[in-house]
Amino acid sequence: MLLNRHLIFLYVTLAVSVGYLISALRLGAPTSESGLTPSFFPILLGATSITFSCILIVQKLRSEPEEKRQSEPANYTHLWVVVAIFAYITAFKTVGYFISSGLFVFVLIVIFSSFEKFLVKAAISAAVVVVAYVTFQQLFGVRLPTLWG
Structure with missing residues (x-):
């Protein structure tokens, strides 16, 4: 259809x-x-x-x-992603790039995978955030907000 x-x-x-x-x-x-x-x-x-x-x-x-x-349980992943995006946008300027982006990437990984191996997922989240920071800061020259100013 x-x-x-x-x-x-x-x-x-x-x-x-x-x-x-x-x-x-x-x-x-x-x-x-x-x-x-x-x-x-x-x-x-x-x-x-x-x-x-x-x-x-x-x-x-x-x-x-x-x-x-039809027998599968309802999946509300899309709603959780929208909530995560809203929270990320709200927190970005307040708590800075590192904390908001790290939590956002971690939450997205958890939403789309199982609830196990949190340390591995946290390490992956940190790596993604650091690579993105270096890319924006060095390649594009974009200053991202930080908690410390």
Whole structure:
């Protein structure tokens, strides 16, 4: 079936991603003679979002019909992700990049995996946050808020 609530959500996500990419393309060229420009990351993010949205739509279209999966318990992962994003946005400027991003990445990992091996997940979260910090600070020259000022 081409329309159900999951597919409609994926179609809306794809449409928003396309709109985001179009907006990002209006920022200018992603590279210049001196290297990457500020539009590089938004363009990369928009293109990646479109790619993953299309992959998810194809997977959903190929999956078994909803009638066969009615016995499965309700899964509210999407709502938990929205709550996590809202909390992250709220906490970002207040507690700084490291704490808010570390907790956000950790929560997303836990949401999409099992509730075990918390130390490994915490280490992965810390590594992602440090790599992203170095990338933004060194590559893009973006100053991220910190708790200490």
